[in-house]
Amino acid sequence: KQEVTQIPAALSVPEGENLVLNCSFTDSAIYNLQWFRQDPGKGLTSLLLIQSSQREQTSGRLNASLDKSSGRSTLYIAASQPGDSATYLCAVSSSARQLTFGSGTQLTVLP
């Protein structure tokens, strides 16, 4: 059974800092890995999707990497802003049928 772990559970940084969020998964046989953002009381917003054959994806200040063999992904956020404050969720698709989610990292960027 696939298990996804995210570290740290919470992170507080001053505005402008670069930061890294970590995600690990136990079964390396994945279709893809997706990073989401969730604001309080809201649904999930897709940030980046990395296919199993890819090593990284970039969107603006966000860069996600994938090391399938070691079961790890990182989400790098450059020049953090208060508007980046949210919970970041990592999800792995181990089959075509469902995503397995981590518990998330709650990020606070202080002005």
Add this chain to the structure above:
Amino acid sequence: GAGVSQSPSNKVTEKGKDVELRCDPISGHTALYWYRQSLGQGLEFLIYFQGNSAPDKSGLPSDRFSAERTGGSVSTLTIQRTQQEDSAVYLCASSSLGGTEAFFGQGTRLTVV
């Protein structure tokens, strides 16, 4: 539509009543998922629909929960005889195919009193 639409956004119901939650996926998306997010918990898979194939119901927590998808588009999640532990946010997602990028709705917050 432009995104995944869920209704209602909030639902308060009395214990023992039945509720129906609706999901309108992105037009053309053949895969549809339901997840549940309890307070302070991660997302729990409930059910998956792909085209005309039999749904994967392996995540449904009890036989009080059921879901259908009519015409390969709109889906309804039904919870019968609601219990207080059913209180959660119910999230729906769709993707063009199973295993591709999933897009989520804003969720339905269900409160059972």
